[in-house]
Amino acid sequence: MPELLLLVGDATKARNDNHERLPVAFRAVGWQVRVADHDHLEIRAGTLCLDETPLQSFDLIWPLGFGRLITWLDRMQMLSSLPARQFVVSPGALVWLHGKHRWHSLMPETHISSNPRRLHEVVTSGGDWVLKPPAGSYGRDVRIVKNGAIGPEDVQAHLRASGDGYLMAQRFLPGVADGEQRTLVAGSRIIATYTRLPGDGPTSNLAAGGRPAKGTLSERQRAVVEPLAGELADLGAGFAAIDLVGEQLMEVNVANPGGLGTLAELESGDHAAAVVTAILRWQAGR
Numbered sequence: 602m603p604e605l606l607l608l609v610g611d612a613t614k615a616r617n618d619n620h621e622r623l624p625v626a627f628r629a630v631g632w633q634v635r636v637a638d639h640d641h642l643e644i645r646a647g648t649l650c651l652d653e654t655p656l657q658s659f660d661l662i663w664p665l666g667f668g669r670l671i672t673w674l675d676r677m678q679m680l681s682s683l684p685a686r687q688f689v690v691s692p693g694a695l696v697w698l699h700g701k702h703r704w705h706s707l708m709p710e711t712h713i714s715s716n717p718r719r720l721h722e723v724v725t726s727g728g729d730w731v732l733k734p735p736a737g738s739y740g741r742d743v744r745i746v747k748n749g750a751i752g753p754e755d756v757q758a759h760l761r762a763s764g765d766g767y768l769m770a771q772r773f774l775p776g777v778a779d780g781e782q783r784t785l786v787a788g789s790r791i792i793a794t795y796t797r798l799p800g801d802g803p804t805s806n807l808a809a810g811g812r813p814a815k816g817t818l819s820e821r822q823r824a825v826v827e828p829l830a831g832e833l834a835d836l837g838a839g840f841a842a843i844d845l846v847g848e849q850l851m852e853v854n855v856a857n858p859g860g861l862g863t864l865a866e867l868e869s870g871d872h873a874a875a876v877v878t879a880i881l882r883w884q885a886g887r
Contacts, residue, residue, distance in 0.1 A: 603660040604633040606651060608642075610668050617859035619665055626873035630881070635659075639668030642679055649679055656683060661884065663689040663840075666857035686887045689880055690855050691837030698838055699855045701735040701769055707825060707850035709772035717757040720770050724756070725749035729773035732756070734763045745773055776847040782816050784826050784843045785860045787876040788883025789834035791826060793864050794818050797844075813863045821848050829853070839880050 605627050609620045624634040641651055649656045656662060664680065667673055677692045685691040697703065705711050712723045713735050724730040724746045733743040742763045760768050780796040796816030818826060826843050833841050833855065842858030844851040864872050 602631060602633050604635065604658075605661045605663060606656070606659040607634060607636045608639045608662070608664040608668070609636055610639060610666050615666075617857065618862045619857055619859070622861050622871065622873040623663075623665075623877070626871075626877040629874065630877060632660075639664065639666075639676055640672055642676055644679060649682055656680075656687075659687070661689055662687055664692070664695060667695070685837050686884070688837065689839040689884075690841075694833075694837040694855050698833065698836060698841075698853060701852055704829075704850050704853060707829070709774055709849050711772075712770045713767050714770075715760070715765075715767045717753060717760050720760070720768055721751070721753045721756045723770040724751060731769075731771045731773050732759055733769050733771070735767055735769040774846045774849060780814065780816070781811075781851060782818060782822060782845045783858075783860055784818060784845070785841075785858065785864070785872065785876070786826070786830035786833065786843060787840045788879035788881075789831045790879040790883075791818075791823075791830060792875050792879065793860075793868075793872050795860065795864055795867055813867060815867050819848075824848075825850065834883055839883055840876060 605624075607620065607624060609615075612620055620636065624636060627634050635651075637651055642656075643650055643652075645653075662680070662683070664676075668676060677696055680688075680692040685693060688694075701708070701711075702713065712720070714720050720732070724732065727749070729748065730746045731743060732746060742759070744759060756768075760766075777799060780798045782794055783797055784794040785792040794816045796814040798812040798814055822845055825845060825848055829843055829850075830841070833853070838855040840855070840858070842854040842860055844854070861871070861873050861876070864870070
């Protein structure tokens with residue numbers, strides 16, 4: 602019987618229920634599933650193991666989420682010793698593909714900097730802008746700057762509050778008022794789409810007060826999502842969420858994208874089975 606290793610963090614802090622839905626879906630098609638903490642990885646006399654089990658013995662490995670930041674780099678280096686085809690989402694995909702850095706050609710005008718003076722120049726150059734941490738999640742530390750109404754000291758304070766790292770300045774899209782389309786893709790296939798409507802805050806992220814609604818992709822949106830889903834699969838991301846406002850990309854999430862639980866509530870069905878089917882077909886062809 603094939604076996605999946607699902608690496609997860611503290612379930613009490615999880616923002617979605619992927620760690621519950623996905624094991625059920627894999628077991629339903631005859632797989633064994635072992636769920637373990639990211640930090641149980643170790644090297645024993647040159648062999649990468651989970652506790653005492655060599656990782657080579659698992660048919661598939663799926664790091665679900667990033668785990669603890671302090672052990673992140675060590676774990677990515679250890680996991681990178683295994684073939685990429687052994688992963689649903691490879692270490693390389695987790696490092697290089699998640700978030701807002703890579704896909705600028707599909708996004709609104711975007712600038713990323715750790716220099717508050719440069720960021721202030723951008724957001725006061727005309728029009729409305731969004732300031733947000735490029736590696737952030739759950740809609741945290743997002744600020745809309747209307748018509749350059751922000752001082753350099755405010756940009757500095759926002760940078761400091763976000764951890765003194767990098768900030769992204771991105772053209773504000775008025776179309777966000779009509780919602781953001783989240784599409785789950787697996788093994789290069791589109792699984793389902795729903796809409797995330799903005800709440801009282803500056804973001805439509807559900808963790809920050811956004812509201813879910815049923816949604817579909819237009820033909821022009823599908824023309825963005827389909828090739829991107831194929832590229833993600835080719836680069837080692839067998840499961841991802843692609844977020845659009847209109848026909849412009851907002852973000853790609855390959856770490857642990859939410860949506861399966863939301864779709865189940867909106868459509869009274871579980872798409873986890875379709876995700877697993879698509880992943881196994883993709884894996885068989887690699």
